[in-house]
Amino acid sequence: GAGVSQSPRYKVAKRGQDVALRCDPISGHVSLFWYQQALGQGPEFLTYFQNEAQLDKSGLPSDRFFAERPEGSVSTLKIQRTQQEDSAVYLCASSDGQGGTNEKLFFGSGTQLSVL
Amino acid sequence: TQLLEQSPQFLSIQEGENLTVYCNSSSVFSSLQWYRQEPGEGPVLLVTVVTGGEVKKLKRLTFQFGDARKDSSLHITAAQTGDTGLYLCAGGLYGQNFVFGPGTRLSVLP
Numbered sequence: 001g002a003g004v005s006q007s008p009r010y011k012v013a014k015r016g017q018d019v020a021l022r023c024d025p026i027s028g029h030v031s032l033f034w035y036q037q038a039l040g041q042g043p044e045f046l047t048y049f050q051n052e053a054q055l056d057k058s059g060l061p062s063d064r065f066f067a068e069r070p071e072g073s074v075s076t077l078k079i080q081r082t083q084q085e086d087s088a089v090y091l092c093a094s095s096d097g098q099g100g101t102n103e104k105l106f107f108g109s110g111t112q113l114s115v116l
Numbered sequence: 117t118q119l120l121e122q123s124p125q126f127l128s129i130q131e132g133e134n135l136t137v138y139c140n141s142s143s144v145f146s147s148l149q150w151y152r153q154e155p156g157e158g159p160v161l162l163v164t165v166v167t168g169g170e171v172k173k174l175k176r177l178t179f180q181f182g183d184a185r186k187d188s189s190l191h192i193t194a195a196q197t198g199d200t201g202l203y204l205c206a207g208g209l210y211g212q213n214f215v216f217g218p219g220t221r222l223s224v225l226p
Contacts, residue, residue, distance in 0.1 A: 004158070033213065042122075042204050042216035043159070056213060091158050103208065105149075107158025 002026075004108035006092050012114045013082045021077045021111045025094030032075050033105065034067055035091040043091055049075060050097060082115045089113070119143055120207055120217035128223040132194055137220040139205035140187045147208040148181055148188045152201045153219070159204055195224045 005024040013019050025032050030051050035043035036059075045059040051072035060067070064082075069075040079086055089112050093105040120141045129135055139148065147166040151159035163172050165181035165188060172179045178191040192199055202221050206214040 035216070040221075042120075042218045045213050045215065048213055059213075093158070103147075103214070104161055104164070105159075105214065107160070109157050 004092055004094050004106050006090075006108035006111050008111060009109065010112050010114075012116065015083060015115055017082050018078065018080045019082055019113065021079075021090050021113070023075045023077070023092030023094075023108060025073060025075070025092070026106055027073075028096065029094035029106070030072070030097035031095040031103070032069060033093040033095075034075070034077050035093065036061075037089045037091055037110070039088070046077070046090075079113075082113075084115050087113055087115045119215045120205060122203075122205060122217040122220050124220060125218070126221050126223075128225065129195055130225050131197055134191070134193050135195060135222070136189055136191045137203055137222070138187070138189050139217055141207060142186065143207065143209075144185050145207035145209065146185075148185070149206045149208070149214065150179055150188070150190055151204040151206060153204060154201045159202075195222075197224050197226055200224050 007022045032049045034046040036046055037043045047067045048056040049069045052069050064080045066078045089110040091107055091110045093107045095103050095105050123138045147164055149164045150162045153159040163179045168183045168185045170181045176193045180189050200223055202219045204216050204219045206216045208214050
């Protein structure tokens with residue numbers, strides 16, 4: 001597709017349920033980022049992939065959060081045993097990985113997760 | 117503690133007015149980006165500044181990177197209702213990940 005695609009657009013989960021959020025990056029983009037955006041706040045970094053390698057997962061808030069990108073394109077962010085504080089918009093971004101100071105991130109529209 | 121601070125947090129102005137929003141940090145960044153985010157959408161990149169003291173213009177928007185590469189400003193001339201949105205700055209940490217500020221929420225009233 002022409003842009004970064006995320007699904008589902010909205011997800012409602014009962015506390016304790018597991019959820020899986022999907023990101024389809026722009027074709028050919030080697031870098032993929034996940035961010036969490038709470039209501040009224042800026043995006044907070046979660047994790048970063050270059051191709052299939054997860055190079056930085058320092059932003060994952062707990063071991064309930066897990067991300068993968070097994071073939072270097074589509075990525076899934078999984079949250080186990082969801083809690084109310086996990087409610088947020090989860091944004092995925094990709095870039096061509098040329099890197100350095102001119103890295104350009106292209107964001108998807110996000111998945112809005114509500115945990116009841 | 118926020119690595120990047122943005123001010124003001126909220127700004128409501130009339131169409132045609134000028135405004136400036138600020139992004140400040142105690143850290144030095146290799147680059148700084150400005151994004152605009154509309155409700156229900158992801159942030160969209162407006163500009164990247166990389167050199168201390170750099171000024172970039174994008175139509176009615178003027179972006180400046182501080183000499184010490186710790187702060188930046190965005191000035192909008194003759195604001196339009198279409199400028200309404202959340203303005204985010206993001207600092208690049210020498211090839212590592214971008215850190216976002218909390219944003220300035222701008223409302224331009226007709």
